[in-house]
Amino acid sequence: MGTFLLRRVGVMLLTALCLTFIVFFMTTLYPNLEKLAKTEGNFRMSDEAVASWLDKNGYLEPLWKGYGQWLGVLPGHTYTDEDGTVTGACIRPGMTPEEAPTYCGVLQGDWGQSITLKDDAGTLIATRLGLTGWLALCAFAVMIPAALIIGILAGMREGSRMDRSLSTFSIASSATPEYVSGVIFIAVFAASASPLNAWLSEMNLIDGRTLFKGSATSAMKDITWANFTLPVATIALYGVGYIARMTRASMAEVMTAQYIRTARLKGVSFRAVVLKHALRNALIAPFTVIMLQFPYLLTGVVITETLFNYKGFGWLLVHAASTNDIQLLLGCSVVAVFVVLVTQLISDIGYVFLNPRIRIA
């Protein structure tokens, strides 16, 4: 087990290094830097002015060196003016070059500055991750129980009418990406033109003009039923179908096993067979699937946060990417990549723990 873990963590770190390097490479391509210089300086900069601005701020270092500096394994970039003033990436305003640290990279906990939001990228990412955490937590709290119940109900009697209808529902839900379900939800529940809302407000059943809100911006401060239901439902719906189908398949397979038949023949009631004998074995496969659902959840979060204007991590990622805010984008990608890799690792380890038939020395 120890060597297995060690090897997995090693591969994970290597993957993370490769991926962040790719992101670093792509965000610091010269056209991107040129755009950055022009947004920071002014738009009518000449090519030489752009080059000297970039050189001064340390963007023209060779790729490997720049990456090492960002990571914090190479000393931070410094630049000496004609008149002898030293500026550098690690020298913050109000610091003398002597007291500034030599290394300032991600490894030292310094994520750099966001240019567009004028804030420390690390703090930005941390606060926004917190906001997204609430969204993801609610979505998971809805999605996983719903998916498991649907999958188990469908899988315990394969081919029954219940199985048919629940399977069709799960297929339909996995065919509805977030930007489709979100749009439909807003149109039905949050548009003043929708007949449902017109009827509800006519009957005086709701306070405002609509049942739910189409924007979740207010949920960043104060989560309420009205502003948080739709985004959570949007994220949960797409995932439910997939997890439910996996659970159903796994449940249906377990229900055909010999020991289930034995239990039935010795007179155990169907309910007890499902709950005591089948369930535990049927939940091994869905566990892996749920863990591997995190990367898809990330895409879902990005779409949903954009659609509902909830300024969490996904919104930050889109913002950083569309304004080419290099440090911020790099930070966001590191977090995203680590979420994916860590969940993969957990799913592997969990599979080994849950399944007594697999033992890795």
Added chain:
Amino acid sequence: MEPLTWTGSLGTFLNPLFLFALFAFAVSVLGFILLNIVKPEPEIRAVNSQMAAEAAGGPGALLGMGLRYSFFAILALIVIYLLAGIVTPYGFAGIVGEVGVRFTPVWIALVLTFVLSITYKRKLGLYGKLFDSLIGMVGFALVMFWVFTAIFAGVFDMIITHPVLDQVSGMKNKVPGTPLGNPEPGEYPHYLLGGDTLARDVFSRMVAGSTTVLLIAPAATGFAFMVGITLGLPAGFYGGKFDTVISFLANLVLAFPVILLFFLLVTPEIREYVIFSIFSNNVTFPKFMAAILFIFPILFLVVLWNSRFFTQPSKRNLYVALTVIIGGYFYLGLAWDADPLGLISLDGGVLIVFVSVVFVNSPTVFRIVRGLVLDIKTRDYVAAGQTRGEGPWYIMLWEILPNARGPLIVDFCLRIGYTTILLGTLGFFGLGLSPESPDWGTTINQGRRLLGVYPHPAIVPALALMSLVLGLNLLADGLREESLKD
């Protein structure tokens, strides 16, 4: 011209019927659920005891009958709503009826396909078996509906009521069924599904969007399969260093959040970034990736022919030469935009969308193929082939691949659906395709800004996308079920 209502005059006597059928259906569904909860735990059942119990009578049988009849009544009424417009004068059947009329060629083609397929289904192999499963048939119908729509709209210019980019004054954000202010003679008098923020016809854009989506999604999936198969076969068959390296790379791409990859690949700066120049042709980033990814189909076919016909050099040379010439022609045109005849070229935006979708999908296909090969290569017929002196590529391409076709076909259907979703995601973020493009993702993106007030411009393409993906998923499910029966 009067504005159209949803069901027109037809609705005055059909709507009550429809509501009644819906009500009956809802009641029987609720009754069924209640019955299942209340019903005591049954004793150990025979395989078809449920059917036997229903045949015996009781509330279950009554509810079952109600369920079935109300369901069929709903279906029949929907068909009448859709098709009544064909025989009644214009406007009588309302928006639904007139939309049905616009789709007339599609209905005819669908009916023909189904009649022919069901008649000859015993001779058609796996495709014919599809018509034994209801789910599969529904899925196939949905998919073929959009395929025919794409063909009739894209090739014959039918179905569409107004040109896709035409802006008609006074039609901005108008609700479905609004008549044109002063239509010219011969112009279609209504915006069937309303107008969007730029006063364009939502219905026509949705129909035209199907052409874009159905051109890109299956083709991109096909390319991803070519890449995945060409790399996955040797990786699984030989194993070793090659496998380790390619698997690591595949996992690398898979660990990359899709959305981040899209944002990195599809920004204008990256699209115009010139990596190097060759023959006075600037190789931009998309071109570079296309040049690598698009060579796989040619490679695949050449190896395919060579491994089969290398004992008959004349035949082999003919096939390989044809592949290289035709494939190379398309390759030059599509990837390098250097078609010597100037016929084939791909717009830069479409190219990068195509390339990134292929790039995202191929590692998953690679993993599936590799897993299948690892399983199949232990079979006896592979050993028999080896003893007979068959070459490794012959075994991979002509022994293993045909035997892996079942799961691959199923995954192909699912993956087209996933690719459609990815294309929609790209459009939703306004990446790649031009904002004027009628494809569904871009249209949803434009419609979502005013969603609270005017939902129809976004809802229509959203439902279209959902129905296509749903059809593909159902089709895959039906195919899986039928291929497992073998």
